[in-house]
Amino acid sequence: MANVSQELIDRIRDAADIVTVISPYVNLRKQGQNYVGLCPFHDDRHPSLHVSQRKQIFKCFACGAGGNAISFLMEYEKISFLEALRRLGDQVGIPVTVESHPEQKDFIAQLYDLHDAAADLYTNTLFSERGRPALAYLKDRGLSEEIIREFRLGLAPNQWDFAWNYFQKRKIRREVLQKSGLFTFTEKGQFDRFRNRILFPISNLSGRIVAFGGRALDDDPAKYLNSPESPIYHKSEILYGLHRTRDVIRKADQALLVEGYMDFLQLYQHGIHHLAAVSGTALAEQHARLLRKYVRRVTVVYDGDEAGQKAALRAGYLLLREGIDARVLVLPDQEDPDEWVRRVGR
Structure with a gap:
């Protein structure tokens, strides 16, 4: 029987906003x-329907009807789950593809497993003899071993086929390796995408690792390198660390938005947990809509240089357009949140 992957259902549900969904039907x-x-x-004469944008649910305190955006469309339009999902997918720009074969579901599961295994491989390398210089670099930057382990930071050594050889020995399907984004394929062969880099695993809201961000340990002009988009990674739908901090953000009803992995980790280590990071990409409308589900106020804290402040203003205007009370915190010139919090503390 045809079915839809849980990963796709989660993506659409996370991208949708229940107030936007219900508003065309209810004032x-x-x-x-x-x-x-x-x-x-x-037959409601007094407003009994309550809609929580933060929790993304609706509840009628008179008749007892309740649920999420998908169940609202199902009940109101008298349509199936699949049709409601398709309509919601159309609204948020995510097409619904139906799996006719169980192999597709197995393929997605293998991609998740591959990324989890890769994170273990890179973390073990960081804490091996081979990783001592990289580990010392992170500690010199002020990160504790506890935070390094908690967020599963790792090391991709300066070797073209380090991860490729590791997974070849474990007989991982070639198609899974090709679609993972962890490798580059050319006419000359296949190569590890990440080499001589500190790696930051990127997780979706379910906490599954879907990609990596890599920080160069040499003078590579590409200081940071992220995984390309894949069947499980869609960069405009993910904010770094949000799977860890969304409950704190929801409770505080405010968030700090930073640019980089190190900014996030330093603030988090200093006890500032109501934050998320754009992780090396420009803030997109879907990012703003995602934040709007949890908070009403966002303070953008980007680098203090001219480029950082221009990016912060662009992010602030985008957040305002999405109905968020946006503010920009201006740091001293040439200082980023990572450096600032290490200098002044919490």
Whole structure:
């Protein structure tokens, strides 16, 4: 029987905003942190329908109807789960593809497993004799061993086929390796994408590793290198560290938005947990919509140089357009959040 992968369902659900979904059907008005309106599922004379943008759920306190954006469309339009998912996917720009064969689901699972195994490989390398200089570099930058292990930082050594040989010995399917983004394929052969780099695993909201960001340990002009998009990694839908911090952000109803992995880790290590990072890519509308599900206020804290402040202003304007109370914290020139928090503390 045809089915849709859980990964795709999660992507669409995470990208959608329930207030945007329900508003065409119900006249909603803001009441505190929630929205209220007349329930469409019974003869409602007094607004009984409550919609939580932070929790992404609706609940009628008169008739008991409730659920998420998908279940609202199913109940209101009297359509199937698949049709509701397709309509929601159209709204957020994510097409729904149906799996006719169980192998596709198995393929996605193998991609997740491969990234988890790669993270273990790189972390073990960082803490081996081979990784001593890279580990010393991270500690010199002020990161504790505890935070390094907690976020599973690793090392891709300066070797063209380090990870390739490792996974070849474990007989991983070639198609999985090709689609993972961990390797580059050319007419001359295949090579590790990440070489001589500190690696930062990037996780989705479910906590599964879907990509890596790599920081060069030499004078490579590409100081940072991220995984390309893949069947499990869509960069405009993921903010670094949000899977760890979203509950804190929701409770605080505010967030700090930083640019890089080191910025995030330094602030997190100093006890500042209501934050997320764009991880080396420009803030996109989908990022803003994702944040809007958890908070009403976002403070953008980018590098203090001219380029960083221009990027911060662009991010601030984008957040404002998405209905978020956005502010920009200007750091001293040539200082980034990583350096700033190490200098002044929390």
